[in-house]
Amino acid sequence: MRRSEEGEGMSCLDAFLPPVGGEALADMARGYQRSLVLAQAFELGIFDKLAAGPRRPEELAAEFEVLPERLKLLLDALAALGLLEKEGEAYGNSLLSQTFLCSQSCFCQKDLLRLQLAPERRRQWERIGDWLKGDTIRRPGNPGEVFNPSFIHAMAQATLSHKGFATTVELVAKHPCFAGAQKLLDLGGGHGLYAIALKRLKPELEVTVFDLPHVEEVTREYARRYGTEVNFLPGNFYADELPGEQDIVLTFDVFYGPPAKTREVLAKVYRALKPGGYLFTKHWFLDDTRTRPERAALFALLLALGNPASHVCTCREMAEMLAGAGFVVEKEVSVGDSASTTIIACKEGE
Structure with missing residues (x-):
C-alpha cells in the first residue's frame, strides 16, 4: 500500500475515535466496587485473621464457614487492590492493612470506615435527585x-492517617x-x-x-x-x-x-x-x-x-x-x- 493510501486508511478510523478518552468516567463508575470490597472484607474480619501472618484460603474458609474457591477470588481482588500480599498459595496483610485495618493497631480506622461506608451514607448520595427537588435527605441531628x-474517633483516625x-x-x-x-x-x-x-x-x-x-x-x-x-x-x-x-x-x-x-x-x-x-x-x-x-x-x-x-x-x-x-x-x-x-x-x- 502506498503512503497516501495508508493515510487514507487511517483517516477512516477517525469516526471511531472520540475527541477525549473516556477512561476517567469508567473509573468513576467502577469506584464503588473498591469501597464495597473493602467494606465486606473488613466486616468479615479478614485483616484481623491475617494479623499474625500469611494463611492459606482453605484454612480461612473453614473458619469463616464459606466456600474456599469463592473466598480465594475475594482474596485475589484484595491483593490486586494492595490490601493483601500473595505469597505462593498464602495471603497476608500488606503494610497498609496491617497498620489501618487490624483492630489491634493503634492506627486502626474502624470508626472511620464504618462512617464512610455506612449504608445510610451511601443512601444519601443515591438520593441526590430527590434532594434537588427539595426533599430532606437527612434531618440534622442535635x-x-x-x-x-464514634464520630470523634473517626475524625481522630482520619487525622492520624x-x-x-x-x-x-x-x-x-x-x-x-x-x-x-x-x-x-x-x-x-x-x-x-x-x-x-x-x-x-x-x-x-x-x-x-x-x-x-x-x-x-x-x-x-x-x-x-x-x-x-x-x-x-x-x-x-x-x-x-x-x-x-x-x-x-x-x-x-x-x-x-x-x-x-x-x-x-x-x-x-x-x-x-x-x-x-x-x-x-x-x-x-x-x-x-x-x-x-x-x-x-x-x-x-x-x-x-x-x-x-x-x-x-x-x-x-x-x-x-x-x-x-x-x-x-x-x-x-x-x-x-x-x-x-x-x-x-x-x-x-x-
Whole structure:
C-alpha cells in the first residue's frame, strides 16, 4: 500500500475515535466496587485473621464457614487492590492493612470506615435527585447525636492517617509566636490530637480543648494514650464566650456552618486572643470557582445533603471574614492532604 493510501486508511478510523478518552468516567463508575470490597472484607474480619501472618484460603474458609474457591477470588481482588500480599498459595496483610485495618493497631480506622461506608451514607448520595427537588435527605441531628464518640474517633483516625497532621503541627510549632506562647486554645478540638502534640513539644504550654461536654471522655482517652495532660473546657462555641488571654487559638475543621455563625465565632476568637496573638484556622477550602479541590467540592455537596444551611468557604471568603473580625491575615499554607489549607491570622498588638 502506498503512503497516501495508508493515510487514507487511517483517516477512516477517525469516526471511531472520540475527541477525549473516556477512561476517567469508567473509573468513576467502577469506584464503588473498591469501597464495597473493602467494606465486606473488613466486616468479615479478614485483616484481623491475617494479623499474625500469611494463611492459606482453605484454612480461612473453614473458619469463616464459606466456600474456599469463592473466598480465594475475594482474596485475589484484595491483593490486586494492595490490601493483601500473595505469597505462593498464602495471603497476608500488606503494610497498609496491617497498620489501618487490624483492630489491634493503634492506627486502626474502624470508626472511620464504618462512617464512610455506612449504608445510610451511601443512601444519601443515591438520593441526590430527590434532594434537588427539595426533599430532606437527612434531618440534622442535635450535636450530641452527630458528634458522638464514634464520630470523634473517626475524625481522630482520619487525622492520624495522612501527612497533613504532622505538617500542621510543625506549621504551628515553627511559627515565631509558638516560642513565647503560654496559653493555647483548641476550639472544637474534639479528639484534641493537635493540642496534645503541641503540648508534647512544649510541656510548659497551658493547653485547653474547648468542645461539647460529652466529647471530654474521648479527648482524655487520647491524652492518656500519648502521655499528656490537657485541660478540657466544656461548652458550645456558638452559644458560649471563650476563655480569654490566649496566645494561640486553633480552629480546625469547625467552620462549615452558615457564614453568619462563623463570623460570630470569629469575633469571639478575636476577643479571646491577647494583642499579638495568633489564630490558625485549617479547613477544606474551595477555590474561587468552588470546583477545586475535588475533595472539598464533594464534601460541600455531602454537607448540603444533610444540612442545606452548611457552607464550605473559599480561602477568599475566610480571609474576608477574618479581616472583618479585625484580624490581619499573614499567609495561607497548603497542609499536604490535597484539600486542606491553613490560614494564619494575627490580632495586632495594641
